[in-house]
Amino acid sequence: MKKKMIIIGGGISGIYLSILLKKYLDMDVVVLEANDKPLKKLLATGNGRCNLSNKNLDKSHYDGEIKPWVNDIIHDFDIVEALKDIGLYTKYMGNLLYPYSESAKAVQTLFLNRAEEYGVKIICDEEVLAIKKMKQGYFIHASHKDYQADYVTISCGTPAGKLSGIKDRRTLFNSLKVDYRPMRPTITQLITTPAYKKLKGVRMKGEFTLNGHTEKGELLFTDYG
Ligand SMILES: Cc1cc2nc3c(=O)[nH]c(=O)nc-3n(C[C@H](O)[C@H](O)[C@H](O)COP(=O)(O)OP(=O)(O)OC[C@H]3O[C@@H](n4cnc5c(N)ncnc54)[C@H](O)[C@@H]3O)c2cc1C
Known part of the structure; x- marks a missing residue:
């Protein structure tokens, strides 16, 4: 059975x-x-376009108890081949992996x-x-x-x-x-006062510091922060 x-x-x-x-x-x-x-x-992923993975997968992006296992998980798994195996064809756009359909x-x-x-x-x-x-x-x-x-x-x-x-x-x-x-939550929006509503949708690349912690990346303005 x-x-x-x-x-x-x-x-x-x-x-x-x-x-x-x-x-x-x-x-x-x-x-x-x-x-x-x-x-x-x-x-909801990739704003409806389905961002499936990232070329820049690295242990340094992870924290906590999972860290010792991260390499085994991310390096032994070829997501492009695995998805092709079930019929899903993908493409990289920059570092980001999307389905061909972007849907x-x-x-x-x-x-x-x-x-x-x-x-x-x-x-x-x-x-x-x-x-x-x-x-x-x-x-x-x-x-x-x-x-x-x-x-x-x-x-x-x-x-x-x-x-x-x-x-x-x-x-x-x-x-x-x-x-x-x-x-x-680890990735979350920040509500600010004031919120510059006219900047809604504007993206900026740079280095950003909050309470002494600095991150490099992209900042997205919204109508709440
Ligand atoms: C707004 C948003 C945008 C995102 N964008 C991206 C992106 O661009 N790229 C990316 O890689 N990831 C993105 N993510 C993260 C990604 O969506 C998740 O990591 C992924 O969907 C998690 O899949 P999962 O199967 O582990 O969990 P889930 O998708 O959370 O599925 C778990 C399921 O279990 C069900 N469930 C829970 N408890 C029970 C129970 N007791 N009985 C029955 N059913 C139960 C829930 O209803 C749910 O449907 C985003 C997430 C959000 C919220």
Whole structure:
């Protein structure tokens, strides 16, 4: 009998994994998604054009406990080839990698079509509330139904952009008795007083210092800061 994997979260990480599990391991795969549609956050990336990656991937851009693993993840993975393998052709524009279509909507459609072709079952409006480890496999308690699986992947993403169907991730992790630390925003806008509304949309390259911390990059003015 095929082994069954339940993936919690139909963001890009969950959907991509579901395709790989079907394509390479022929597993029985079910994705449970709290939102009414999968891949909502993907649509917001690159302002709707879907910025997929950056040529300048380097360990120095990462911080925290993940640092020791970063090299293994970013250097052993050829994203251009991996995406081509599932039919998504890409191009670099400067350092930024985009789909040929420059459309996040087209990328959403491609991933969902691939998942459907391979027979991934995606169930929406289904929030997972608790996971319990059984003698064999896992018991998954969700808002409409309970499920059982040999394996579970948690790919619940983060609250960034407020595009997730859920507010609280802690309860889910607590139910499995795994350590959970609160998430904090790392890239966020700054609200200023005054806000120079006439500069809205203007971008400036340079070196910027705030509270003694300097970053090189691009500054974008908005109508709030
Ligand atoms: C405005 C914005 C712009 C961005 N621009 C870029 C960009 O240009 N380039 C780039 O590389 N990245 C960008 N990102 C980041 C990128 O979108 C994310 O890193 C990526 O989408 C994360 O994918 P994920 O699958 O890990 O998580 P998510 O996309 O967050 O997906 C997780 C899914 O899990 C679901 N879920 C959570 N908990 C449960 C539960 N208990 N039960 C069921 N379902 C659950 C959520 O509803 C969600 O759909 C941007 C993000 C935002 C918000």
